[in-house]
Amino acid sequence: MFWVIxxxxxxxxxxxxxxxxxLVLYTLPLIWGWHYYQGxxxxxxxxxxxxxxxxxxxILPFLVGGMGAGDVKFLAAIGAWAGGKVALYTFLAGAILGGLWLCGRLLWQQGWAGFKQTWSKAGARLFVGLFTGQWWKEETSQTDPTAIPYAIPLSLGYLLVTLWLGR
Incomplete structure (x- = not known):
C-alpha cells in the first residue's frame, strides 16, 4: 500500500x-487506522x-526556505508508516542522495566555476541566516539549479533503509 503513495x-x-x-495528509488516517488494527x-x-x-x-529546512512543505509531510508520512527510526535513517540517506544528485546536476549544468559560485551563494545565505536570523524564501522552479524533486532521494533513501533493516 505505501509504495503506491x-x-x-x-x-x-x-x-x-x-x-x-x-496524498500525504489524507492517507494518514489510513496509516494510523492500519497500525491501530495491527497492534x-x-x-x-x-x-x-x-x-x-x-x-x-x-521542519527547520522548510522554515528557512530550503524545501517545500510537501517534502516535510512526505517524510512525516514515511515516519507514520515505518516508525521514527526508519524516518531518521531515511532522512540521512535522503540527504546524502539528494546532495550527491545536486552536486552532480550543478557540475553537469554549470561546470566547476558555476558549481563553486552556487555553493558560495548558498553558504552566504546560510551564514546570514544563522547570524542575523533573517531568512528569506525564494520560489523554486524547474529552472532553479538547486531545486530538485526531493521525493526521489527520500524514496530511494527509504528503499535503501528498508533493505538494510530487512523489512
Whole structure:
C-alpha cells in the first residue's frame, strides 16, 4: 500500500515540483487506522511518534526556505508508516542522495566555476541566516539549479533503509 503513495509522490514531485496534500495528509488516517488494527494503542503510538520524528527532521529546512512543505509531510508520512527510526535513517540517506544528485546536476549544468559560485551563494545565505536570523524564501522552479524533486532521494533513501533493516 505505501509504495503506491511513494510512487505518486515521486510522480507529482517530478512533474509539478510539489507533493499534493491529499496524498500525504489524507492517507494518514489510513496509516494510523492500519497500525491501530495491527497492534492497538501501542502500535498507533509508535506510528504517531514516527510521524513526529519525520515532521521534526525537515521542519527547520522548510522554515528557512530550503524545501517545500510537501517534502516535510512526505517524510512525516514515511515516519507514520515505518516508525521514527526508519524516518531518521531515511532522512540521512535522503540527504546524502539528494546532495550527491545536486552536486552532480550543478557540475553537469554549470561546470566547476558555476558549481563553486552556487555553493558560495548558498553558504552566504546560510551564514546570514544563522547570524542575523533573517531568512528569506525564494520560489523554486524547474529552472532553479538547486531545486530538485526531493521525493526521489527520500524514496530511494527509504528503499535503501528498508533493505538494510530487512523489512
Amino acid at each position: 511513494i510512487t505518486l509522490a515521486i510522480y507529482y514531485d517530478w512533474r509539478y515540483r510539489r507533493i499534493p496534500n491529499w 492497538g494503542w501501542p502500535e498507533l503510538k509508535g506510528s504517531l511518534l514516527g510521524w513526529l520524528v519525520g515532521l521534526g527532521l525537515l
